[in-house]
Amino acid sequence: MFRWFFRILLLVLLAVGALILAYRFVTPVSTLMVGRWITGKSVERTYVPLSRMSPHLAAAVIASEDARFCLHHGVDWDALNGVIKKAGKRGPSRGASTIPMQTAKNLFLWPGRSVVRKGLEIPLALAIDTAWPKRRLLEVYLNIAEWGDGIFGAEAAARSYFKKSAHDLTLPEAALLATALPNPHLRDPGQPHRRHAALARNLMRRVEQGGVPLECVE
Template identity: 65%
Template sequence: MLRRIVFVLLAIAAAPLALLLLYGFVPPVSTLMLGRWLTLQPVERQWVALSDISPELPRAVIASEDSRFCRHGGVDWSALRQVIDEMGEDGPARGASTIPMQTVKNLVLWPGRSYVRKGLEVPLSLFADMIWSKRRMMENYLNIAEWGDGLFGAEAAARRYFGKSAGSLTRREAALLAAALPNPLQRNPAKPARFHARAANAIVIRMPNEYTGCL
């Protein structure tokens, strides 16, 4: 019985690593997408290669979500240390999630706030960054990101909100999509509220200065 328990625990621990290895070669499926399928809810997603996505979109999400994406190894330790140093009694006032951390969370972990989940994100992000190229990381991220209720990936989002393919997105449209990521169920890139529009404007200003040479 003890051996069986140990085997089950090892299998559970190995499953995320095996999935990340697999998703280096096949289009990934997020846990949110799986949850919707299991509860018979619709999922709108069309996988596209990074080469078929406007370069403005990865530049926009780097400007918005992870400015050191091309320079860190999956975890931005300097940003993480700063968040810990500034943390009060009520917990951190802001996050330090990188694009790799968000990607592994969406692929092999569960939604919601949890210190356990956050602790798992760090080693899994380091592992994913080690086995995937930065280009593959961004490709996976942009194809599983949630942009609305049942809406996943850049191609589906571009067609829903702007009536065009992801490859035809303008800089402004890319910034509006990136600015929606922190709260995709409440922010509509096609009809941005004032706060959403201001966030997109700030992203547009930062985009030309972001380094995307790793892509």
């Protein structure tokens, strides 16, 4: 039993490692997309390179989701330790997930919070951040992020909510998309509720003021 378990585990690790290396060069597919296809649901996604996305979107997403994206190597250990220290009896109220961690979850794992998933997410994020340049990592994330029911990636989101290409997004539109990411099924960038609009305005001010390193994706 132990021998078979070890063999299966080794095969899984080799398969994941091969996919990480392949996804540096080929178009990736997330587990959420695969799940929708298996259940017969639609998937709306048009993969576009980062060069064909508005720089406002890259700046807004980094500022909103992972301000230290250019400074860490997959995991923001300081933020993670802070979340663990502040965790109550029910566990952490937030996950301190970086863009590499969210990319690892979307590509290989499942939604929802659990200690097991987080335990797998961290080494996967470290591996992805090591294997890919930061610019590729952000590009993949922006092409697999879910922005609504069956809407994946920046291009599909921009066309669905603003009737334009991701290349032509303005800063206000980019801020609305970025602040929708934590809860894409309840936050509609095309018709934001009051709190969503306020979050987007605050994010716009942060982006305009600078202070968030972006050199690694420029």
